[in-house]
Amino acid sequence: MADNKKMVEAITSMDVDFAQWYTDVVKKAELCDYASVKGCMVIKPAGYAIWENIQNELDRRFKETGVQNVYMPIFIPESLLEKEKDHVEGFAPEVAWVTHGGLEPLQERMCVRPTSETLFCDFYAKDIHSYRDLPRVYNQWCSVVRWEKTTRPFLRSREFLWQEGHTAHATAEEAEARTIQMLNVYAAFCEEVLAIPVIKGQKTDKEKFAGAEATYTIESLMHDGKALQSGTSHNFGDGFAKAFDIQFTDKDNTLKYVHQTSWGMTTRMIGALIMVHGDDNGLVLPPRIAPVQVMIVPVQQQKEGVLDKAFQLEDRLKKAGFSVKTDDSEKSPGWKFADCEMRGIPLRVEIGPKDMEKNQAVLVRRDTHEKSFISLDELETKVSEMLDTIQKAMYDKAKAHRDSHTYEAVEWDGFVDTINNKPGFVKAMWCGCQECEDKIKEETGATSRCMPFEQENLSDTCICCKKPAKKMVYWGRAY
Amino acid sequence: MADNKKMVEAITSMDVDFAQWYTDVVKKAELCDYASVKGCMVIKPAGYAIWENIQNELDRRFKETGVQNVYMPIFIPESLLEKEKDHVEGFAPEVAWVTHGGLEPLQERMCVRPTSETLFCDFYAKDIHSYRDLPRVYNQWCSVVRWEKTTRPFLRSREFLWQEGHTAHATAEEAEARTIQMLNVYAAFCEEVLAIPVIKGQKTDKEKFAGAEATYTIESLMHDGKALQSGTSHNFGDGFAKAFDIQFTDKDNTLKYVHQTSWGMTTRMIGALIMVHGDDNGLVLPPRIAPVQVMIVPVQQQKEGVLDKAFQLEDRLKKAGFSVKTDDSEKSPGWKFADCEMRGIPLRVEIGPKDMEKNQAVLVRRDTHEKSFISLDELETKVSEMLDTIQKAMYDKAKAHRDSHTYEAVEWDGFVDTINNKPGFVKAMWCGCQECEDKIKEETGATSRCMPFEQENLSDTCICCKKPAKKMVYWGRAY
Incomplete structure (x- = not known):
């Protein structure tokens, strides 16, 4: 990139x-x-x-x-x-x-x-x-x-x-x-x-x-x-x-x-x-919410037939029910690629003279930047599969990130250390009184995010006051 | 009714x-x-x-x-x-x-x-x-x-x-x-x-x-x-x-x-x-804007099979793309008919034991109250045709009303008389100055609605001041 x-x-x-x-x-x-x-x-x-x-x-x-x-x-x-x-x-x-x-x-x-x-x-x-x-x-x-x-x-x-x-x-x-x-x-x-x-x-x-x-x-x-x-x-x-x-x-x-x-x-x-x-190239939108799911970028668009082919692919994908656009502006393909990335468009379809000779197109995923070559005969199926794959991969990645940034604490020092040094959720037990909540917020900036429906018994005592615990709570700094 | x-x-x-x-x-x-x-x-x-x-x-x-x-x-x-x-x-x-x-x-x-x-x-x-x-x-x-x-x-x-x-x-x-x-x-x-x-x-x-x-x-x-x-x-x-x-x-x-x-x-x-x-029975909605286009009213719904049949028709019409509901409440059919009318639902489908025997349903138009009997084999087609007919009839009726309540005036007394006694649009010539507009509003309560794109030359002089006319104007009292 x-x-x-x-x-x-x-x-x-x-x-x-x-x-x-x-x-x-x-x-x-x-x-x-x-x-x-x-x-x-x-x-x-x-x-x-x-x-x-x-x-x-x-x-x-x-x-x-x-x-x-x-x-x-x-x-x-x-x-x-x-x-x-x-x-x-x-x-x-x-x-x-x-x-x-x-x-x-x-x-x-x-x-x-x-x-x-x-x-x-x-x-x-x-x-x-x-x-x-x-x-x-x-x-x-x-x-x-x-x-x-x-x-x-x-x-x-x-x-x-x-x-x-x-x-x-x-x-x-x-x-x-x-x-x-x-x-x-x-x-x-x-x-x-x-x-x-x-x-x-x-x-x-x-x-x-x-x-x-x-x-x-x-x-x-x-x-x-x-x-x-x-x-x-x-x-x-x-x-x-x-x-x-x-x-x-x-x-x-x-x-x-x-x-x-x-x-x-x-x-x-x-x-x-x-x-x-999002990532350092900009927005990354899941296909099911993206206003534009597929951007077609013609390569060497001044060559005869390239733009026509791009519009033909756009038509086919629109008929198949996708939200798709073609970037036929005067900008260079490289600029267009970066622009698609910035706007978070899930899938880019590149089509140029060489691809046309081979009856193929290049698909580029926004989430992983992976490239693949597909036969134009399979355009609709492959785009559909790829969008499903992206949707699932984005969820899995977000979940893996969430899970790897969810910590547990059973004593106060570890709790404070985790909040201060490991951004994420910290699961810890709570006695149920507001004094402890207030103290946690005051000393760490973290608030109780929720008492999850899926409770776990991490310990028997409140992380703060050591009195008997009533609930396991997700704590964290929040927007 | x-x-x-x-x-x-x-x-x-x-x-x-x-x-x-x-x-x-x-x-x-x-x-x-x-x-x-x-x-x-x-x-x-x-x-x-x-x-x-x-x-x-x-x-x-x-x-x-x-x-x-x-x-x-x-x-x-x-x-x-x-x-x-x-x-x-x-x-x-x-x-x-x-x-x-x-x-x-x-x-x-x-x-x-x-x-x-x-x-x-x-x-x-x-x-x-x-x-x-x-x-x-x-x-x-x-x-x-x-x-x-x-x-x-x-x-x-x-x-x-x-x-x-x-x-x-x-x-x-x-x-x-x-x-x-x-x-x-x-x-x-x-x-x-x-x-x-x-x-x-x-x-x-x-x-x-x-x-x-x-x-x-x-x-x-x-x-x-x-x-x-x-x-x-x-x-x-x-x-x-x-x-x-x-x-x-x-x-x-x-x-x-x-x-x-x-x-x-x-x-x-x-x-x-x-x-x-609208009419004295309530709202009348054109099919293309009606949130509910068709209301199915079961008749003698306590009889075996009637409600099932009604829901079956509802399913068929939903699948055909219509917005349809079934009134399966405990109210009497007469009450339901009047309620459909009040709410302006364009088409009512009545189905009872006798209709079922004959493989038919009764369609009742909201706009004209006309009844027709249709074979259930043709349900989707007939409902579709009927909604189109209603849509067109409602436009035609509104246009006929508008046209029959659009008048022309070429001299002041006739103008004032028409405004006062014949509610509707009055077409009349205007010199283009605000004094005449103000006087017309003051003396009749009518305002200039617009200078229509389709101009006509009704006379050469302003209806108000008799100076040379510049535009034909629609006048009328307005909401």
Whole structure:
């Protein structure tokens, strides 16, 4: 790749400065840009196309489970935000307040939604009357605003795009089942489509969502060994229902409170894709989420018939259902190769006069840079096989990285040493009290990522206070 | 239909009170609801599913013309909004102002976007350098906020959903061509998919977009004879480019300003669907936009085999690519029929024991209530033909209504009389000066809807001042 690298301006090596490498990839792959609006993103076509694919695939999976999409207002009156005590405490410090409409001051100020529990509750209180009205399994795609002090593209910004599901159920059991069901949808989506392995588990009380009884999470590990919370699903029990008076008449003719859930996934998953799969040549996209799966690069395209042949291959691959483009620009093949790499296009098909003579094309994998020669008679089959191979290899590689960066600790010094010197997850036992969590965060910068569903008994005592352990926890520094 | 009407709570007849009929349909068809947030909508599943279909179909048509989707910030700093003089004058009085982020007052207040020209311009100024960077043909799907005083669901609300396209071009000619191209996309979409005939034309200076050189529009006519602006496309020339300093180096190595356009269509088209096609039984949706195209209603469903047969038909129709549901609820067939009607489902398939004996089903059209009996062997073909027939019939009916409610006037008294007594479009000649437009609006409540591309010479003098006429104009009262 040395030759190709010269063709495009080099990016910082990830081993030299991971944060700068990330910024370089975001910029050079043209995913997003900073706006004049401090802390907000301009999501550019290449970045937004990834988000559209995330939306389409998630939305399809949601609807298979009975989800219906709706749209709630962008504003929340202050009195509505304040109805649930924990919720307002969690969000009020980081919302944007609207105080004037047109030339007039508002009678009551409103915030731009940081999340929409209060709006859905307000609606459900008016709209749900009977057990026949349940369950409600609603979702919306929108942007939300949280007034963050420090921001990074896709990972933490004052405005981001997401979906937020909000459901209401007749029983606690049904709400819990839906909470877990949606966590499983997120996990399957991450692993099958984004090729990102995840740990499923529950958040500690300290880390759970403001107003939730239980928050479940999927946690993934970035290339630099830092964790990323990748999707959360909350069971509210009947806490919001009581605060908003959402009652229904059950079959037994008694009034009961509904049980609620909410769950969300955001544009930060684009950041996860970059940081799990990217390399020093740029972005690497899994075929199932890549807006362009195959780029055809004609070699010696000025020679008669080469461009025609390239377009012919493009047509064949399009008909076979692949997302494919031909780079017929005036740039050199070397420049085009490097450009494909920077943009993370999973598979490159090179075709030149010599290949045409032999009725062949060259396939080059983005993930491994491996070259192979295929007969044009087998184009569709081979491209299909290769994309499947890449998808699987990317998942396997990410999982191997995650597994080799997951450590165990059974005593305090080893725990601190691992956190400080071996970036990754550290599994360790915990007594269940927040004092230990606080101390761990203070002394190491690591937070509890989750109490995984798959528990192990590493020892009988808390890594911090040595009191009897209640849970095995994944700890780590996180984005 | 008398029997069925009894089954559901009746709605106001459109001839008695059109505004109340509209509100009733919005409510009973469960399209949207009022929120606790004054002037904002909660778009419910049945309404949002229509919007999703509008999005999918429009987005596909956009992308065929080379449009790329992006996402710009939700906020506009006041100084950015103020950069283009006409634009800020047009929008500043109706924006929502954010003055606080979290607990801190902002150094500069920001508005929630009422439209995003200024954000796109700010981005283009930084991102466009050379003729190689042109054209830029970007679009975003989002919500916008305009602080309206009086609101109506879908037609005028403080927040609505839309798409806004924003393009930059090297030449004035190319910008003009794109402006017209997108107007044509809107017109074709309305006529082919929504079955709503439109008049294409140009807005007068008084009615054009704040900051535009020229605004083109498609205008449709509602059942009550009032007009609805259904989509607009603006050519900005280089006005915004000069205000925001968006320059590029052209092939001849000189610096030039770009030429820009913008174009948008909104959730008010759901209002148009209601008011163009609806009747006293409720909503009537054209098959090509209906979230549910076919509802199967089992008759005597407690009899053995009936429900199985219904689900079998549902499966067959799903496999054939139709959007279909079966109403297997405990309600009576009569109630189900009326419910299908209220929700505007284009085609109802009834199947009962007697039909099964005869290997037949009953098809009932929503638009005409016509019944027909078909052999189950021909189910897919007949349903397909029937949906095509309905789509065409709905367009023809809407066009006949529009044509029969389009009048001509050549002298003032006749003009005023027509506006006052014959709801619809009135075609009349105009001298081109705003005084006459103002006088017409003041004395009749009618506004100039557009100067149609298809001009006719009805007379040589202005309907208002009798000076020489410049343009034939469609006039009408409008939503």
